[in-house]
Amino acid sequence: MNSPRASDTATRVRGLAGTGKIVDVLAPLVAVLAAFLVGGLVVAAIGESPLKFYSTLFRGAFANADSVGLVLFNATPLIFAGLAVAFAFRAGLFNIGGEGQLYIGSFACTWVALQLPGAPRVLLIPVLILASAVGGGLWAAIPGYLKARFGVHEVINTIMMNFIAVGLTSYLVIAIFKEAGQMTPQTATIPIAGELPRLAYFFQSLGVPLPAANPLNASFLIALAAVWLAWFILHRTTLGYEIRAVGHNASAAEYAGINVRRTLVLAMVLSGAFAGLVATNEVMGFRHRFLDNFSSGIGFMGIAVALLGRNSPLGVLFAALLFGVLNTGALEVDVFTDVPRELILVVQAVTIILVVVGNEIVQRRRGRGAALTPRSEAASIDRDGSAEVS
Amino acid sequence: MFELVVLDSALRMATPLILASLGGLFSERSGVVNIALEGILLTGAFASILATYYTGDPWVGVAAGIFAGILVSLIHAAVTVIFKADQIVSGVAINLLAAGATQFLTWITWGSSSNSPPVGGMARWSLPEAWGPVARSINVVIGHYPPLVYVALVAVAVAHVVLWHTPFGLRLRATGEHPAAVDALGVSVRKMRFAGVLLSGALAGLGGAFLALNTHQFVKNMSAGRGYIALAAMIFGKWNPVGAALACLLFGYAEAVQMGLQGQHVPSQFVQMIPYVLTMVALVGVIGRARPPAALGKPY
Amino acid sequence: MPEHNAVEMRGVTKRYPRVLACDRVDLDVRRGEIHAIIGENGAGKSTLMKILYGMVRPDEGSIRLNGNLLVGHGPSDSIKLGLGMVHQHFMLIDPFTVAENVVLGIEPVRAGLFVDGRAARERVERLSSEYGLALDPDERIENLSVGLEQRAEIVKVLYRGADILILDEPTGVLTPQEVSELFLILRSLRKSGRTIIFITHKLNEVIELADRVTVMRDGRVTGTVSAAETTPEELARMMVGRDVLLRVERGETTPGEAVLEVSELSAIGRKGTHVLDHVSLRIRSGEIVGIAGVQGNGQTELVDVIAGLRPASSGQVVLSGSDITNRRPRVIRDMGVAHVPEDRQARGLVPEFTVAENLVLGHHHRAEYSRRGLTNVAKIEEHARELIAEHDLRPADPSVSASHLSGGNQQKLIVAREFDGDPALLIASQPTRGVDIGAIEFVHTSILKMRDAGAAVLLVSAELSEIMTLSDRIAVMYGGRIVAEFEGGTVTEEDLGRYMTGAASDSGGQDAAGGAA
């Protein structure tokens, strides 16, 4: 039934579609390599050896079990933050508020822990994980609701709420919960029963010489579980189906009887919950207390991680590991070479830019394809309320 | 609360915000979201100190700040207008880049990745005292604030006139509303958007220059979220220069009051939150009537 | 030297990723004529005109304007050469005034720097009075009716000194009165020596207005004829590619109980006007009710309100005895309403989803596919395989993304999904828009099968022939109201046309009220 020209088109299109998968993986890899190249050029430009720079970087990340443990430790919060962004992306939402959500999640976790001094481990740990998720989720629910109800763009509101979260937790820590007799703006430590075990002993028992002092802890396992969970929610639950439908095509979702507003809020809550889980590493696993201003941009790094991971949970895992390598290596570079760590930030930023640009080029050559970034158009809601009859 | 010193302080605090939000305005009126304002402020701040450090002339520093702002916004323009990549992602990446690059360069130049040495600031404007009492009373007015404060106020008026009374402004706004229509009339959407984004870089770069020159020093991350606040002010001001400037003044005032209130047992964190909470409340209340440029954020 | 044609296009070809929009098209437009271009949806008319205007680059072919070869030209070159285009989707900036829209790009300036608002206003006033295009230059576009917006577009073109005007489907959105006013304007423009290219797919308009007609089908030109020497039948044949329009046999039916009862239903649109104005309608089981009307007269809104996608401001929708007014879409779907939406890309599909996922869209929450919140992947796939086999969807792969399907197959997918599982009410909106003859036949037989199986069918279509072929009863909508109702087969296309244009609204309004009671 096809005329010759139609089948020509079909072959061409099919050909490209076939290579799609490879391109999807290859494009970010090429971007990363190109960014490394840029970094190397900068190093050379300041008269240092790029070779030494990168060998130090990778030594810092891979020299021994301890380094690798640090990589995983540094990757852990980025996995959560990346999942938060990627998950919201899937609903067509751009959650820039990971930073605020992880602060609130961490504070909620700490606060609950401090309220339950005598609780047994089996109870406290799940409760604290829940508290982290709920804290982050509720904080994210606010911009989600404002988007769904009033159509206010979530980007601005999540940014505003980052500042508010930092101020609020700072106030709570300093004015109310500060550890007595200490000047560091931090709370008292949480009960030992609420601490996540470090993985050193576990790995040692497997014969991996991970030093006891290595901060890698069970939060990493929670992060792996979260990767699976994010995938499972998106692809194996009705809610995930609805989230993806809303993200891809809000008006089709509405047509299909999906409550678009509710789905948007729920997606935002889940996204915030992932961000809140950063507390499992920072509070339960590492510091065992809430330290004012501890994050220094984990939430923002999550955006980069999600982007690099093409908003798929597994991609987030790999991207977070890459950033973990870079951050861990950065410290080594900082301590042992004359190149400052800030160069790593530059490499990370260049990676993101190259990834988005590369993606657009690939998409254009392919004609069309899955959008890398949310179609804000699709998820925007008229104030007229055509999205819902109430 | 209405002491002159507080109002003075508010105006100075508002100045970088005003410049950056005017910048945001030109970009967004052309249809390009510019979250990169934060990074542009920072880069402008760095460049202005760098140039002042080497030339000793803060006005060269101002020029450098503007130039650096344009350079950074060029990246944003290229990524979003030519490659049509997502504008928010580009902005986020540029902010990261600016944070890393300015620290890196600070380290290269001055051996500290957190701050530059102090440089000479900008002299207040004044007429020679010898010109007599009239000159002296004029000096009271024009010498009251750092020069760039006046520049910012004039920029508001100029931006208003440009946007609403010149062909360029008409085309720019049209591009943000309906790029296809502009294209159909033979006006290059690409050129208009480049112009909008680059102007935004120039203005935010100038804002960064004020920030740094007024403190005589570059300090890492000294933009401290002002780019985002400027963006919020722009929305708060309904994408109008005068409205945005008023919103900036309000935010500057909130900050000044917060400092003025110190020692009076109002937790500073709460006062510092005022602009953010205000923005969120305003968005819910205002956005219905204020309409963002219809094609904002959409690549063309 | 003979006078050049105003436009000469030769061998123009444009490929899009999945279609050949224009295939070696030749087109000659003589100076001073009104030249119509007709063709079905997706035939490539708009693309051809955008290529002429310079908004789209052709892959191959040459274009001459008044004898000058255009190479790599853009809109600004076209404007300089006296070519102006009124686009199918208006290119107006809503918050700007008429005058601002008109002068944009060639603004009169004052003091070398500022837009001269007064000059702009005067120019607009002069142009509008010259051609009888009454317009207030200071009114914002967002406050104008569609007809006035179109005038603004025409003034825009005239302001640029165009002597060749392209109008892409200018009548599709106009009221009949506005259409006749437009025709007056176009004739006066022709009298002033201008050349007009006029796109439409309404045959009678062509005969009425045009000097010559070029017909397109599937990206190709099938011929150019003189309007005076042709008939609608001949044009139709050229458009569709065969002699008579395909007609499926509609057997007799004995309608049963009322399934859908719409009474006094109203809805408010964006501009605060009644887009639905006290509409009453009744459909019984085993009956197809067709809604005829010019696009934009409330058909879309009627369907959306029934489906729960748009709030009703007053009135009632009753489905099989229960009130479903302003219920959620999911509730309405679950009560047995199936809906083939008007715009399949925007509504009916999630193109990024797989075929299998799309085949449960809207049913995904039902117990078969969702147990305690978890999706039953195996069941969804099995369901997809069944439907794919039953409806001959191609490719027969449930895991392929729906965006990779051809237009016709996308429509078949939607039909397969919506017709599945014995709906009580089937709403079919423009069910055959942009699909080829084979698919049309499939869709039409499917609709009739549904009816025969006892479903109530609400059919909305811009194609009168489709309405006339399928409907047991026909209601005509105009201005948000039902202005007439007829038994199927008792009315001619011309009659319907008169009601659709509002020419015969008064008596029709009575009919409608009576018929719905």
Next chain:
Amino acid sequence: RESTPSQGTDTFKVGMVFDVGGKGDKSFNDSAYRGLLRIADDFEIEHTEFEPGQDADRETGLRKLAQAGFDVIIGVGFLFSDSMRSVAVDYPDARFACVDFDARPDEQLPDNLAGLIFREEEGSFLVGVIAGLKSETGRLGFIGGMDVPLIHRFEAGYIAGARYADPAVSVTVGYAGSTPQAFADPAKGKELALLQYGRGVDVIYHASGNTGIGVIEAARETRNLAIGVDSNQNYMAPGYVLTSMVKRVDNAVYAVVLAALENRFEGGVQELGLAEDGVGYAMDDYNAGLITEAMIEMVEAARVKIIAGEIEVPRE
């Protein structure tokens, strides 16, 4: 970074990790850095310094240095206290020193960890006396960086000293913020100072690290007086910096490294006050014209009394 250590050599190696504000703050961090440079000049010592990027890097950074065989590792700032405690235990062979150590009451430190604490209130008292004597308006200002107990000590000593000199003075207090960033925000410092000067304050004492650069700038701009902190900041705006409360972090760093070199490093909390020359006020050519003999006499008298315990300087 002047000399990059190669791993595994036998030279004595000192690593320094900075606080927020970092090297070049002309104040606290620079004071520590000066001490390091001085001892590196006097002895053959390899040294490296860096500023941690993220919070977790504080501990990891200390650990890396310890692993790389550094002999002395110095954390500049109380934010290192927690990390120091745990790293010191894990690396008993390295010696650790933490400036401004955040000691818990009655805390027992490991042998290889020295917590250096300064009695800033004593030095602050002395500059308070100078300010009280100098002020013409009778209104003094204090600008702190981060609103924390450490800085409250500066404030308390300063106020006590000012009242000691002139019981009628009033002191306006402002803090730049509640996050570490408050030590690195000169823009804010300047505005806070301009506000205070605008309200009739004529001498402001800042204890705000980098933020204070803005305070001194404001003094210069409005022709008022500022008092520097930690390092001698008198030179920064000659004629407008009344004096500086010097905290001899440099001396402390020097002493700690020297002790380690000479194998007499001792762990535990070390408090350094006026008696130990750990704090003081700065006199030099830049401020000689601002301070009279009579003022110095009174200040020196106060110093003697404090050391003798006759004056009890409040800490809060």
